[in-house]
Structure formats: structure tokens, C-alpha cells
Amino acid sequence: MKRLRSKILMIAGAVLIIVSAALGAYNRIMEKRGNEGAETIRTELEQIMEEHTDSIKGGSIRIGDDDYIGILEIPKINVKLPISRDWSYELMKESLCRYRGNLESKNMIICGHNMSGFFGELSEVYDGDEVYYTDVTGKVTRLVVVDTEYIDGYDVGSMLENNHNWDMTLFTCNYTGKMRYGVRCVIADGIE
Amino acid sequence: MKKLLIKYFSILTVFIMVLGTFQIPVKADDKNATIRVVLSELKDKMSIENREVSLYKIASFTNYKEREYKAVPEFAEMVDRLDFSTFKKTATLDNSNKLFEYITKHKISAVKTLKSDSEGIADFGEVDYGIYLVVTEASDKYTVNPFIIEAPLCDGVYAQYDVIAYPKAKASNTPDNPPDNPPDNPPDTPVGPKLPQTGVQRLPVLILFISGVTLLVLGYADYRRKGKMYEKTS
Numbered sequence: 001m002k003r004l005r006s007k008i009l010m011i012a013g014a015v016l017i018i019v020s021a022a023l024g025a026y027n028r029i030m031e032k033r034g035n036e037g038a039e040t041i042r043t044e045l046e047q048i049m050e051e052h053t054d055s056i057k058g059g060s061i062r063i064g065d066d067d068y069i070g071i072l073e074i075p076k077i078n079v080k081l082p083i084s085r086d087w088s089y090e091l092m093k094e095s096l097c098r099y100r101g102n103l104e105s106k107n108m109i110i111c112g113h114n115m116s117g118f119f120g121e122l123s124e125v126y127d128g129d130e131v132y133y134t135d136v137t138g139k140v141t142r143l144v145v146v147d148t149e150y151i152d153g154y155d156v157g158s159m160l161e162n163n164h165n166w167d168m169t170l171f172t173c174n175y176t177g178k179m180r181y182g183v184r185c186v187i188a189d190g191i192e
Numbered sequence: 193m194k195k196l197l198i199k200y201f202s203i204l205t206v207f208i209m210v211l212g213t214f215q216i217p218v219k220a221d222d223k224n225a226t227i228r229v230v231l232s233e234l235k236d237k238m239s240i241e242n243r244e245v246s247l248y249k250i251a252s253f254t255n256y257k258e259r260e261y262k263a264v265p266e267f268a269e270m271v272d273r274l275d276f277s278t279f280k281k282t283a284t285l286d287n288s289n290k291l292f293e294y295i296t297k298h299k300i301s302a303v304k305t306l307k308s309d310s311e312g313i314a315d316f317g318e319v320d321y322g323i324y325l326v327v328t329e330a331s332d333k334y335t336v337n338p339f340i341i342e343a344p345l346c347d348g349v350y351a352q353y354d355v356i357a358y359p360k361a362k363a364s365n366t367p368d369n370p371p372d373n374p375p376d377n378p379p380d381t382p383v384g385p386k387l388p389q390t391g392v393q394r395l396p397v398l399i400l401f402i403s404g405v406t407l408l409v410l411g412y413a414d415y416r417r418k419g420k421m422y423e424k425t426s
């Protein structure tokens with residue numbers, strides 16, 4: 001009876017370890033599914049872009065119920081993912097999402113999950129690194145990273161603020177989820 | 193005594209850490225929804241002040257998570273003809289234009305009209321849960337297309353109660369689709385006061401694991417200590 005407290009503590013500890021293992025496994029499964037889903041969408045996008053079929057309407061291509069505006073490639077971290085036209089938590093599971101703006105107006109913001117295969121290694125992208133954006137017409141725009149910064153999750157204003165010093169921003173959560181790591185890029189034409 | 197205090201403090205810390213990893217669901221009806229519109233010029237990001245912004249209530253949410261809504265009587269006839277099944281299908285330019293035409297034709301009054309302040313902000317404050325159309329007064333300089341907004345903005349999982357819209361204000365003489373810019377620029381999804389949560393749940397895994405190991409070690413130490421005490425007394 002006197003050892004009841006010890007047993008309760010050990011059982012509680014074991015339960016927490018099991019829960020953490022289950023949550024870790026769930027994260028892994030979601031990452032795997034996300035990467036597989038993104039790969040399927042990207043392949044289909046590339047095929048439609050190559051064939052120039054009627055699926056290309058305006059600036060996007062419809063796959064299933066969702067519209068995609070292009071593909072983003074960051075060679076340094078081996079990322080090549082489709083970008084959906086709108087953002088929602090559901091869409092973010094299998095693609096990057098256009099948060100706001102567009103490249104023509106030089107105010108495009110793209111967000112992505114920090115899971116591996118997505119923007120998990122975005123914090124390793126620094127000034128001078130290259131980013132390639134391919135729109136649905138197949139036009140490839142080369143961008144160069146000019147700035148990186150951490151922005152508070154509630155500081156929407158700082159994320160959107162653009163005094164003509166960036167053309168595209170990529171962002172994802174940091175490890176705790178409280179901050180966003182933002183990568184500011186400019187179109188490479190005219191830089192070199 | 194000191195050891196006992198350390199032990200209880202450790203247990204308390206572990207439980208606080210564990211509790212901190214769980215998100216406590218907020219009872220929806222306890223939260224008020226607000227709408228704020230921020231007007232700025234598309235290219236130069238200049239705030240557009242002193243512009244009339246009107247809010248029209250189209251429908252009330254009876255259960256926003258399940259997208260159950262009831263049209264406001266004035267709009268009932270029109271809402272039946274529109275697809276409001278998802279936010280994406282609701283907030284289209286086509287739906288917004290149809291509703292705007294309907295308002296003009298039937299001379300329906302706005303539930304609230306405000307003028308944007310020096311920072312281009314029209315803050316409607318607390319609003320009933322529902323689907324709204326925002327109409328901005330046109331001028332010879334700038335045009336803002338009418339747009340649909342929802343409060344709260346919910347994707348079925350997460351809800352944003354403080355909804356902030358940043359509509360695009362174009363120079364009035366700019367055609368919608370300039371010929372030298374073939375890909376049309378899609379409308380932006382309204383943003384809330386928080387940037388999207390783009391992180392997978394990694395931190396809770398670590399916290400739960402550390403907490404679990406701590407409890408296990410404490411429990412084992414306690415078990416051993418009591419075992420020794422029992423041996424001494426016998």
C-alpha cells in the first residue's frame with residue numbers, strides 16, 4: 001500500500017512516454033502522407049503544364065477541388081513543391097500555399113509546413129541562395145534570397161510590410177510554433 | 193524535508209508541463225467575432241483614408257464549424273442561388289458581384305457603414321456570427337471590388353474570430369485584366385490576426401517524453417527508498 005504512490009508515478013510516466021511515442025509516430029505518418037501527396041500533385045501539375053491542356057485557366061490549374069498556381073524549387077534544401085492558389089490548413093498538408101499577393105505585383109507570400117520535405121529546413125536558407133518559381137504557363141523566375149528574419153506569429157503587419165525591398169517571401173513556423181521564419185527574395189533579373 | 197519539497201516541486205513541474213502541451217478547446221459561443229477592413233493602395237501600399245466602407249449581413253451562422261447558416265430574409269432569394277458550401281466557393285468575385293447587384297437593385301441597407309481612418313482602417317468591432325459582404329465606396333482614384341467575408345473564419349478545424357481583410361485597391365482606370373499580364377491574379381484569402389500555424393507538433397512530443405521519463409525516475413526512486421525503509425524497520 002505504501003508503494004502505491006511510487007507505482008502511480010511510474011505508470012503515469014510510462015503513459016506519457018507512450019503518448020509521446022504515439023504523437024511522434026502520428027507526425028511521421030502525416031509527413032509521409034504529405035510528401036507523397038505533394039509528389040503526386042507536382043507530377044500532375046508538371047504534366048499539365050507540359051501539355052498545355054485546357055485545365056490551365058487564368059493563372060492556375062485545377063487538380064481535384066483545388067487550384068494550383070505553380071511550383072517552387074529551392075535547390076539548397078532539395079525542395080520542389082506545388083503551390084496552391086489559396087491557403088488553408090487542409091491544403092498545407094500536401095502543398096505550399098499562397099498566403100497573399102502575386103509575383104506580378106512583387107508582393108507574393110508563400111507559407112508551408114515545417115515538416116521534412118517541405119519547409120522543415122527553410123532556416124538553412126540564407127542570403128544569396130536561389131529560389132525558382134515556375135508559374136502554370138511554364139515561365140521560370142529565378143529569385144535570390146536577400147534577407148531572413150524571425151517574425152512573431154501575431155505580427156501579421158511585419159510579414160506583409162514591403163517597402164519594395166522584396167518580391168517574394170517564404171515562411172514557416174519555428175520549432176516552438178510561436179515565431180515564423182521568413183525568407184525574403186527578389187527577382188534575380190537586374191541583380192547580377 | 194528538503195528532499196520531499198524537491199520531489200513535490202518536480203511532480204508539480206511535470207504536471208504543469210504536461211498540461212501545457214494540450215490545447216484546451218474554447219467554447220465557441222464564448223468568443224465574439226470582429227471584422228476589420230484595412231484599405232491600402234495595391235502598388236504603393238498607401239493607406240486609403242476617409243472612404244466609406246459598408247457591411248451587409250448576408251446570412252447568420254447557426255453552426256459555423258459545420259457551415260450551417262440561415263440567410264437574412266432580404267437575401268434569402270439570392271442566397272438560394274449561390275454556392276456557400278465552403279469559404280472558397282463562397283468568397284468568389286462572381287458571388288460578391290451578384291450580391292452587390294442584388295443590393296443595388298433592391299436598395300438593401302447596410303448593417304453598418306464606417307469611414308476609413310488615417311491608416312485606412314474601418315473597424316466594425318463585434319459582429320454576429322455570419323457571412324457578410326463588404327462594399328467600399330468608389331472614387332475617381334481607387335476602386336475596391338465588393339468582397340465576401342465570414343466571421344468567424346473557420347476551415348473546419350481552426351477558427352479565427354478577429355477577422356482582418358486587406359482588399360486590393362486598384363487605380364480606378366486600371367482594367368481588371370491588363371493585356372500584358374495574362375495570368376489573372378487571384379483574390380487573397382482574408383487574413384486573421386495570426387499568421388498560419390505552419391508547425392507540426394514536435395514540441396509536445398519532447399515535453400511529454402521528458403515529463404514521462406521524469407515521473408518514471410521519480411517513481412522508481414521513491415519505490416527504492418521505501419524498499420530500503422521497509423528493510424530497516426523489519
